[in-house]
Amino acid sequence: MNLKLMDKLQSWDPLGYGVDSYETEIVDVLQAVHVVNDISQLARKIQAIYEFSFEEIIPLNTCEKMAKELLVIKNSSSCDL
Incomplete structure (x- = not known):
């Protein structure tokens, strides 16, 4: 994953x-992906991480798209023992 x-x-x-x-x-x-399970919350976190580093704001809708894709990967992965 x-x-x-x-x-x-x-x-x-x-x-x-x-x-x-x-x-x-x-x-x-x-x-953040491991801690947050909400798309909106994760999107705001992603936006804040990049803003802190580059002092530029990524549009929230762009961050929401990425957050959704990341959570799909996270939630579709399974740990088979």
């Missing part, structure tokens, strides 16, 4: 700096 989440985030370039520009933010968003 974490690898799928990482792949999704690593291919996202919300501010146009290049996909290799967000390593720290990806780790922070991954942590």
